[in-house]
Amino acid sequence: MSVKKMSLFKRADPSCDGARAPASRSLSGFPDGGAMAARLRRLARFGSAFLSGTALSGLATAALAQQSGNEAVRLFSSTEVIISSLVMGALGAALLSAMWLVRQRGNMEAETQEMRSALSDAQQRISKYEALIADKNRRIVIWEGGSSKPELLGQLPPETGAPQQDRDFLAFGRWLRGLSAGELEKSIELLRSEARSFDMVVETNRDEILEVQGRVSGGKAFVRFIALNNLRAELAELKIERERLAGSISLFHSLLDAIEQPVWRRDPQGKLTWVNHAYGDAVETPTTAQAIEEEREFLGTIAREKIKTVATSTSPFHDRISTVVHGNRTMFDVVDVVTPGGSAGMAIDVSEAEVVREELKRTLKSHAETLDHLATPVAIFDSERRLQFYNQAFVQLWGFTLPFLDSRPDNSELLDKLRSDGKLPEQLNWRSWKETALSVYRSPDTQTDLWHLPNGQTLRVIATAHPQGGATWVFENLTEQVDLETRYNTLVRVQGETIDHLSEGVAVFGPDGRIRLSNPAFRALWGITAEEAKPGTHIKAIETACTPSYDKPDGWRRFGQMLTNFDDERPSLQGTFELYSGLILDYAVTPLPNAQTMFTFVDMTASARAERALKEKNEALQKADEIKNDFVQHVSYELRSPLTNIIGFTDLLKTPGVGSLNERQSEYIDHISTSSSVLLTIVNDILDLATVDAGIMQLHYSEMSIDDLLDDVAMQIADRLHENGVTLAITAPAGLGGIVADEQRLKQILIKLLTNATNFAPEGSTITLKCWRLDHDVFFSVTDKGPGISEEMLKTVFDRFSSNAKGGKRSGAGLGLSIVESFVHLHNGEVTIDSRPGEGTIVTCRIPSAAPRAHSVAAE
Structure with a gap:
């Protein structure tokens, strides 16, 4: 809205100063009348200027002129004029302002009405556009910019396969074809990042066609998906098909350019339109375009005219x-096809193939002449399984007539004729057997089979398939060979079975000193394996394997000298070997035909040493029995009774009823009690060992809980652990169950092991007692961190009275581990020790968890 700016001040016309003469009295009568008159003039000018441009400006000007012309005007009249002018000017200004405000308000109301009308029109257009956008045939995706969330408007028809949900719609790879989805995502990325518009056609997984347009407007990226109508969809499909065909043609052009055979294409007038690189090379042009431009022909005029005359759309040339x-004459295999749009052809160089074919014919003829002179029957069948070649031996073997063979019978037909003539072995399932025999045509491997013919002949049939099709059948007569092998194998098996079941050891050596055969008795007597005495092993190796078994260094050495000497006469030899194992062998060396030598060894141990062994055993038993009886009797009555009295009186002295003891006396009593207990333990151990050795100890089996057993053992060993300053850790899985054993002896085993461990474990260390079950056995393991046992001491650790006091807190009689081993063996178990110097000791006992059928008694 334009507003006119009015001038606030307006200069008065000078001509008006003297227009009117003052009619009032002069002002000179007042004091300082001149100054007053000047002020009034300035006020009048100000009022005139203030009211300039209004209807009252004339009045103010006239009053001012009148006042200027007549200085003698009366004061009251001038003042009234000025005041009246000011009031009238103010009223006029207010009136003008009101009029201007009314006019402005009218303009604003008009503009507001126009804006409301425009807003209504805009809202109607937006509703119209939204209705158009919400059409089911299109959907729009809008990106504001940056990584903002896109806005989606409208929907696509359900038959297109487009998801209705916004999140699923943007996952293009789920409902679009892979190629279309990849191109679309790449185009959207370029649209948003580089504002690059695009128009494309995509395919859905339901084979529907969509048109996609990408545009940028107002800083926003718009992508429109439009479901095409029938005509546009057909046009889009044709566009896609055109692109596919163009790609296929380009691919085939590339393929044809890569092959070495000349290929060409002509228009309906016979003019070249495309050739490959092989064609250009054949016509000696640097490029294919030059060959087309210069119309270089690969074939001669006569050949082209022949092709043009013969080739039709239904019958290619x-x-x-x-x-x-x-510059060389070359033979080509030419194929030319004709279509309404022109023709296309290809030429394949077959010159080398022709040479090879001729060479193959000559080779086959030479092979046929060679095979015809063989004594082995041979038959060759072609790819159609028809007889292609046969030699004279084949005719003689089966007795076929020449006309029948010259008729090229089928392989199946030939087998059927042999079966009907009774010349093939009888088969329970003839069809299956024949299919198996004819499967050689489908197998890449050579098939070999034995045919036992009704006339007594045995044939080895070798069938080999040809790479180009067909097969070669070779029939090898093995009748005599099979007969000889059967008789030889029978003889060898009889001899082998006879020698193998002899109780005497037998070994046969050849003239080269290598063993030919040996029986199990020979290997068992000398303690060697079958590998060490396998056929072909030299006698030196046998000597090396057998020498550690006896103390005569000249035994097998003399055998080797007999085998390898050059004497014409080979004498027999007999003697005796006494092996370290206690065996006594009588040997005999017997020469055999073909310069072979047989060694026989007879075990004479039983007969030679039976009497001596019985005497030694009887004397040993008697002596042992006397020692055991004397020991048990003396120890039982001479040691245990005094010890019991000593221990009893010692305990009695400790009681308050006997009387008080001083500190030294109490200390002496404690030493006596401790020493007596140790001595009683030793006596009990000796008695237990004596009982075991005498064979009179019996175990009293009962079922017990393993957890209770471990608790009792821990309670009994607690004082000893506290005395030695060590800790016991028991490791056992839950639910071990029970064990059937002698509870007293089993506790004795564990206490002996723990006592031994506490004696050698360093102060402050931990002794570990582990228990676990494996199959039908229960294992107990005691581990300490003591000084360990050397390898030499491990050999004698279970010997009686063998004590290793080095590193122990107190020395013993050395019977603990002997008793442990004896009691474990009585339970049909075993005990092992694993120890190394400086690494501690682990003693493991295996106890069967179930009692044997009969009570175990100590071994004799």
């Missing part, structure tokens, strides 16, 4: 044509 390539 196919023949061999000779042409010149690089």
Whole structure:
């Protein structure tokens, strides 16, 4: 809105100063009348200027002129004029302002009405556009910019396969074809990042066609998905099909350019339109375009006219044509096809194939002449399984007539005729057997089979398939060979079974000193394996394997000298070997035909040492029995009774009822009690060992809980652990169950092991007692961190009275581990020790968890 700016001040016309003469009295009568008059003039000018441009400006001007012309005007009249002018000016200004405000308000109301009308129109247009956008045939995706969330408007028809949900719709790879989805995502990325518009056609997984447009407007990226109508969809499909065909044609052009055979295409007038690189090379042009431009022909005029005459749309031309390539006459296999849009052809160089074919014919003829002179029957069948070649031996073997063979019978037909003539072995399932025999045509491997013919002949049939099809059948007569092998194998098996079941050891050596055969008795007597005495092993190796078994160094050495000497006469030899194992062998060396030698060894141990062994055993038993009886009797009555009295009186002295003891006396009593207990333990151990050795100890089996057993053992060993300053850790899985054993002896085993461990474990260390179950056995393991046991001491650790006091807190009689081993063996178990110097000791006992059928008694 334009507003006119009015001038606030307006200069008065000078001509008006003297227009009117003052009619009032002069002002000179007042004091300082001149100054007053000047002020009034200035006020009048100000009022006139203030009211300039209004209807009252004339009045103010006239009053001012009148006052200027007549200085003698009366004061009251001038003042009234000025005041009246000011009031009238103010009223006029207010009136003008009101009029201006009313006019402005009218303009604003008009503008507001126009804006409301425009807003209503805009809202109607937006509703119209939204209705158009919400059409089911299109959907719009809008990106504001940056990584903001896109806005989606409208929907696509359900038959297109487009998801209705916004999140699923943007996952293009789920409902679009892979190629279309990849191109679309790449185009959207370029649209948002580089504002690059695009128009494309995509395919859904339901084979529907969509048109996609990408645009940028107002800083926003718009992507429109439009479901095409029938005509546009057909046009889009044709566009896609065109692109596919163009790609296929380009691919085939690339393929044809890569092959070595000349290929060409002609228009309906017979003019070349496309050739490959092989064609250009054949016509000696640097590029294919030059060959087309210069119309270089690969075939001669006569050949082209022949192709043009013979080739039709239903019958392509196919023949061999000779042409010149690089100055050489070459034979090509030419194929030319004709279509309404022109023709296309290809030429394949077959010159080398023709040479090879001729060479193959000559080779086959030479092979046929060679096979015809063989004594082995041979038959060759072609790819159609028809007889292609046979030799004279084949005719003689089966007795076929020449006309029948010259008729090229089928392989199946030939087998059927042999079966009907009774010349093939009888089969329970003839069809299956024949299919198996004819499967050679489908197998890449050679098939070999034995045919036992009804006339007594045995044939080895070798069938080999040809790479180009067909097969070769070779029939090898093995009748005599099979007969000889059968008789030889029978003889060898009889001899082998006879020698193998002899109780005497037998070994046969050849003239080269290598063993030919040996029986199990020979290997068992000398303690060697079958590998060490396998056929072909030299006698030196046998000597090395057998020498550690006896103390006569000249035994097998003399055998080797007998085998390898050059004497004409080979004498027999007999003697006796006494082995370290206690065996006594009588040997005999017997020469055999073909310069072979047989060694026989007879075990004479039983007969030679039976009497001596019985005497020694009887004397040993008697002596042992006397020692055991004397020991048990003396120890039982001479040691245990005094010890019991000593221990009893010692305990009695400790009681308050006997009387008080001083500190030294109490200390002496404690030493006596401790020493007596140790001595009683030793006596009990000796008695237990004596009982075991005498064979009179019996175990009293009962079922007990392993957890309770471990608790009792821990309670009994607690004082000893506290005395030695060590800790016991018991490791056992839950639910071990029970064990059937002698509870007293089993506790004795564990206490002996723990006592031994506490004696050698360093102060402050931990002794570990582990228990676990494996199959039908229960294992107990005691581990300490003591000084360990050397390898030499491990050999004698279970010997009685063998004590290793080095590193122990107190020395013993050395019977603890002997008793442990004896009691474990009585339970049919075993005990092992694993120890190394400086690494501690682990003693493991295996106890069967179930009692044997009969009570175990100490071994004799």
